[in-house]
Amino acid sequence: MRRHLQLILPLFVLAGLIAGCGPKAVRSDGGSSRPLVQRTPIAPPVIKAQKPAELANPWKPEKGKRDWRHIVIHHTASSRDSVDSINQAHLKRGWEGVGYHFVIGNGNGMADGEIEPTFRWKTQMHGAHAGNEEYNQHGIGICLVGNFEDTHPSAAQLAAVKRLVGVLKTQYEIKSANVVGHKTVKSTACPGKHFPLTEVSQSEVLPFVVGGADATELHLLAAEGSQVR
Numbered sequence: 001m002r003r004h005l006q007l008i009l010p011l012f013v014l015a016g017l018i019a020g021c022g023p024k025a026v027r028s029d030g031g032s033s034r035p036l037v038q039r040t041p042i043a044p045p046v047i048k049a050q051k052p053a054e055l056a057n058p059w060k061p062e063k064g065k066r067d068w069r070h071i072v073i074h075h076t077a078s079s080r081d082s083v084d085s086i087n088q089a090h091l092k093r094g095w096e097g098v099g100y101h102f103v104i105g106n107g108n109g110m111a112d113g114e115i116e117p118t119f120r121w122k123t124q125m126h127g128a129h130a131g132n133e134e135y136n137q138h139g140i141g142i143c144l145v146g147n148f149e150d151t152h153p154s155a156a157q158l159a160a161v162k163r164l165v166g167v168l169k170t171q172y173e174i175k176s177a178n179v180v181g182h183k184t185v186k187s188t189a190c191p192g193k194h195f196p197l198t199e200v201s202q203s204e205v206l207p208f209v210v211g212g213a214d215a216t217e218l219h220l221l222a223a224e225g226s227q228v229r
């Protein structure tokens with residue numbers, strides 16, 4: 001038996017060397033029982049491999065695409081509102097629900113600067129916001145909570161609407177001239193004299209840089225769904 005082992009053991013050692021599974025875990029501390037300190041550097045945020053176009057538009061609907069030609073900006077003419085409250089109000093008018101495609105909160109009812117796409121956007125359905133057939137059928141309706149005849153949009157709302165308009169303009173090839181206030185297409189004060197329409201209509205998204213700070217942020221936005229704060 002002893003002789004038998006003497007023959008077999010060297011074979012095991014040889015097999016181990018061939019298979020490359022020789023001793024690897026050599027401890028630099030001399031083999032004491034003290035646990036090794038892991039000196040792993042802090043990893044940068046992981047960005048999943050996605051196409052730039054997908055990253056650049058966190059509001060891209062899952063399927064379908066409508067022939068969008070315009071963007072129409074509105075205000076609620078109220079100090080407090082949300083997608084839910086507007087939806088209830090528009091249902092009472094006999095509509096199929098909230099008439100806008102996006103609502104941007106002001107901190108009363110929704111978070112300040114929060115962008116929420118409505119069912120009309122998710123299903124790429126026509127809007128019920130312009131009082132004008134062309135603009136209801138082919139206009140993306142964006143409504144900001146607030147009364148901009150009396151007050152200005154918050155800084156967060158302004159940043160949010162500019163980002164949203166910039167992304168939508170790029171995605172659907174809509175020119176700045178086709179980003180209009182409700183009052184441009186119908187006799188109304190909406191979105192109010194304090195809304196900086198020209199500034200917002202000229203919003204642009206910068207060319208997408210993979211791996212940049214913006215990419216990380218946009219990825220996070222995409223992961224969260226739609227919220228911009």
Ligand SMILES: [Zn+2]
Pocket residue numbers: 073074075129182188190191
């Ligand atoms: Zn309006």
